[in-house]
Amino acid sequence: MDWTWFHKWGSPKWFYELSGKWLPWLVGAMVTCLLIGVTWSLLFVPQDYQQGLTNRIFYVHVPVASISLAFFPLMAMAGTIFLVWRMKLADVVVKVAAPLGAWFTALALASGSIWGVDTWGTWWVWDGRLTSLLLQFFLLLGVVSLRTALEDSEGAARACALLSIVGCINVVVIKYSVDWWNTLHQPSTNFTLATDQANGPEIWVPLIFMIVAVYLFFAISLILSTRNEILQREKRAQWVMDLVAKS
Amino acid sequence: MSAARSTLAGAVVATLRRDLLIAYKRKNDLFNPFMFFVLVATLFPIGISPEPEALGEISAGVLWISALLASLLAMDNLFRADFEDGSLELLMLSPHPLYFLVLAKNIAHWLVSGLPIVLVSPLIAYMLNFPEGAYSTLVLTLLLGTPVLSLLGSIGVALTVGLGSRGLILAVITLPMSVPVLIAGTLTVSQTLEGASLSGYLAIMGAMLVAALTLAPLASAAALRISVN
Amino acid sequence: MDKQPSERTEQVETLTPLLAVDDLFCERDERVLFQNLSFRLAEGQVLQIKGGNGSGKTTLLRILCGLNDNYQGLIRWRGELLANCVEEFRDGMLYLGHRVGVSKVLTPRENLLWSGHLHRQISADEMDAALAQVGLRGFEDSQCFTLSAGQHQRVSLARLLLSEARLWVLDEPFTTLDVGGVAFLENLIGQHSDRGGSVLVTTHHTLAVDGLTELTLGMGQMPRGSLS
Numbered sequence: 001m002d003w004t005w006f007h008k009w010g011s012p013k014w015f016y017e018l019s020g021k022w023l024p025w026l027v028g029a030m031v032t033c034l035l036i037g038v039t040w041s042l043l044f045v046p047q048d049y050q051q052g053l054t055n056r057i058f059y060v061h062v063p064v065a066s067i068s069l070a071f072f073p074l075m076a077m078a079g080t081i082f083l084v085w086r087m088k089l090a091d092v093v094v095k096v097a098a099p100l101g102a103w104f105t106a107l108a109l110a111s112g113s114i115w116g117v118d119t120w121g122t123w124w125v126w127d128g129r130l131t132s133l134l135l136q137f138f139l140l141l142g143v144v145s146l147r148t149a150l151e152d153s154e155g156a157a158r159a160c161a162l163l164s165i166v167g168c169i170n171v172v173v174i175k176y177s178v179d180w181w182n183t184l185h186q187p188s189t190n191f192t193l194a195t196d197q198a199n200g201p202e203i204w205v206p207l208i209f210m211i212v213a214v215y216l217f218f219a220i221s222l223i224l225s226t227r228n229e230i231l232q233r234e235k236r237a238q239w240v241m242d243l244v245a246k247s
Numbered sequence: 248m249s250a251a252r253s254t255l256a257g258a259v260v261a262t263l264r265r266d267l268l269i270a271y272k273r274k275n276d277l278f279n280p281f282m283f284f285v286l287v288a289t290l291f292p293i294g295i296s297p298e299p300e301a302l303g304e305i306s307a308g309v310l311w312i313s314a315l316l317a318s319l320l321a322m323d324n325l326f327r328a329d330f331e332d333g334s335l336e337l338l339m340l341s342p343h344p345l346y347f348l349v350l351a352k353n354i355a356h357w358l359v360s361g362l363p364i365v366l367v368s369p370l371i372a373y374m375l376n377f378p379e380g381a382y383s384t385l386v387l388t389l390l391l392g393t394p395v396l397s398l399l400g401s402i403g404v405a406l407t408v409g410l411g412s413r414g415l416i417l418a419v420i421t422l423p424m425s426v427p428v429l430i431a432g433t434l435t436v437s438q439t440l441e442g443a444s445l446s447g448y449l450a451i452m453g454a455m456l457v458a459a460l461t462l463a464p465l466a467s468a469a470a471l472r473i474s475v476n
Numbered sequence: 477m478d479k480q481p482s483e484r485t486e487q488v489e490t491l492t493p494l495l496a497v498d499d500l501f502c503e504r505d506e507r508v509l510f511q512n513l514s515f516r517l518a519e520g521q522v523l524q525i526k527g528g529n530g531s532g533k534t535t536l537l538r539i540l541c542g543l544n545d546n547y548q549g550l551i552r553w554r555g556e557l558l559a560n561c562v563e564e565f566r567d568g569m570l571y572l573g574h575r576v577g578v579s580k581v582l583t584p585r586e587n588l589l590w591s592g593h594l595h596r597q598i599s600a601d602e603m604d605a606a607l608a609q610v611g612l613r614g615f616e617d618s619q620c621f622t623l624s625a626g627q628h629q630r631v632s633l634a635r636l637l638l639s640e641a642r643l644w645v646l647d648e649p650f651t652t653l654d655v656g657g658v659a660f661l662e663n664l665i666g667q668h669s670d671r672g673g674s675v676l677v678t679t680h681h682t683l684a685v686d687g688l689t690e691l692t693l694g695m696g697q698m699p700r701g702s703l704s
Contacts, residue, residue: 139424142419149416150410155476158473159406162466162470165466166402166424166466169462174427177430177431180434184438253593253594258593262590262594264590265582265589265590269579272581273581332575332577332578332580333575336577337577340543340566340571340594342566342594342595476546
């Protein structure tokens with residue numbers, strides 16, 4: 001039964017080696033995009049006639065918020081793969097994505113509230129998108145704390161995979177219900193800001209660079225923490241010992 | 248000694264009967280969620296304001312949040328005793344689909360912990376100066392919404408049943424998931440007060456209930472298998 | 477982690493064994509509990525699983541009855557893979573675990589009624605007869621928290637009497653039983669085996685059952701005694 005052997009030990013090693021080759025390219029691409037995006041958005045984008053410099057947090061908030069929406073689908077997908085095919089690498093992804101997602105969501109909330117100072121004149125508004133993000137943040141913390149609370153690694157892995165799937169469905173329902181709640185309670189809030197701004201190419205081209213940069217940053221963080229987790233889990237495997245001996 | 252294999256309905260009814268019997272014998276299960284609901288609702292006038300206008304404004308939200316917390320508190324008895332005494336293992340080794348057996352347990356649990364809250368809600372609503380003319384809406388939304396809360400909570404309980412101290416982690420998992428029900432319940436009440444037609448809102452809550460009835464026991468059953476593993 | 481071919485000599489089997497286990501591998505907390513574990517359980521066979529504390533006896537039983545699926549390897553029930561015949565398997569198997577599955581607030585009768593109905597229809601007479609046989613006459617309607625641990629165990633033994641399962645999986649069933657209870661259960665196991673039923677049992681107690689075979693975990697992991 002070489003196949004199960006491959007699944008158990010081969011796959012993480014394969015990922016570790018492959019991702020090691022990708023990493024320099026990804027980091028290079030990210031730094032390039034980030035430099036272009038940051039310089040462009042801070043120095044060359046025309047200042048909004050209504051809003052001050054804080055408005056430029058837009059170039060951080062939008063990419064970070066959009067990536068934080070990707071975490072639950074990612075975790076649910078990895079969780080399904082883990083539950084169905086028992087692929088250990090998928091569980092590693094579920095495990096590292098949860099705290100990473102919580103950080104990104106926290107960043108999106110923080111940048112959103114800084115943006116809110118300019119837009120609404122206050123640090124926090126029960127705006128539909130911010131509220132959904134906040135609830136998603138809580139759900140991610142729930143996955144993280146479930147993982148910490150269940151000591152048994154196999155059981156914790158499956159429980160978190162299942163919770164990720166349930167959570168993913170729930171995030172969608174929360175999104176719709178919060179939008180519904182928000183439109184009925186605060187019909188006058190100014191939501192059209194983002195689309196107003198993204199009018200000309202001088203506004204949205206740097207945004208695209210920032211989005212690509214943040215997506216790459218996300219991929220790099222995910223890969224790095226996955227590699228870290230793999231090394232920890234496989235510390236008894238021969239290839240990890242060889243690796244340690246070489247370094 | 249030869250008798251027919253039990254039917255699925257027989258197994259479901261036996262499970263329902265057993266859980267109701269246990270609740271009846273442990274009067275606490277029957278009484279505590281109900282008392283908790285009344286107590287939490289009582290705290291709001293004391294903490295916020297005894298002014299009838301102010302209370303009337305928030306009464307729907309108060310009732311819903313109290314119901315949500317009471318249902319969370321009650322969740323702990325759903326699988327815990329069965330896990331500890333081994334009955335859960337028997338349940339899982341039955342040849343009948345676990346989905347229906349879990350559903351039966353959920354129904355029994357709601358009858359014991361949810362239904363009394365729905366029944367007492369008009370009284371508490373009156374004490375909170377709940378606007379007249381929305382009483383039936385309130386009861387209807389609670390009747391549709393509290394089962395959803397129980398079904399969602401059951402997933403969280405099933406995931407954490409093996410843990411020693413799970414009170415807080417259960418809340419962290421369950422409360423965000425309950426938000427859509429809270430929104431639907433309170434919005435339905437406030438919109439009917441403003442004269443909107445009830446049927447559309449009730450349809451949304453009904454859809455939530457149907458979705459929860461079909462999906463949540465699946466997730467709970469899977470979670471139980473993981474927890475007992 | 478080299479997988480050596482199992483040294484088991486293939487036996488010519490005229491009958492499909494009730495339960496066939498091949499190359500079972502189970503790891504818990506980065507520790508290998510067992511690997512290359514293979515054995516057959518024929519109809520009428522009583523197999524005692526031995527091994528020190530922590531050798532994985534309970535885990536093995538939970539794997540075999542389908543409560544734990546954290547393993548690799550093949551388990552067949554009457555020649556079919558367990559995953560393909562879950563319902564038939566659960567119909568034909570009865571498991572008594574460490575935790576006996578007796579609710580303390582219910583009476584023995586109520587407990588049996590429920591656990592019985594999960595499998596088959598049982599009549600009140602049958603139930604009373606079973607309770608009398610396990611020595612609980614007069615306790616049928618007392619709540620179980622008034623009963624002792626040994627009496628709880630006896631309630632679960634009544635389940636064996638009410639069941640029509642071919643395979644009994646018993647995890648330390650003797651621990652709380654008194655001398656009379658031990659003899660009763662040994663007798664019960666013997667009768668079950670005579671009727672062609674199979675038993676998997678873990679216990680530290682020396683079983684007085686005819687034709688007992690043994691499997692020791694943690695060492696050679698090959699069953700001693702003849703398998704036929």
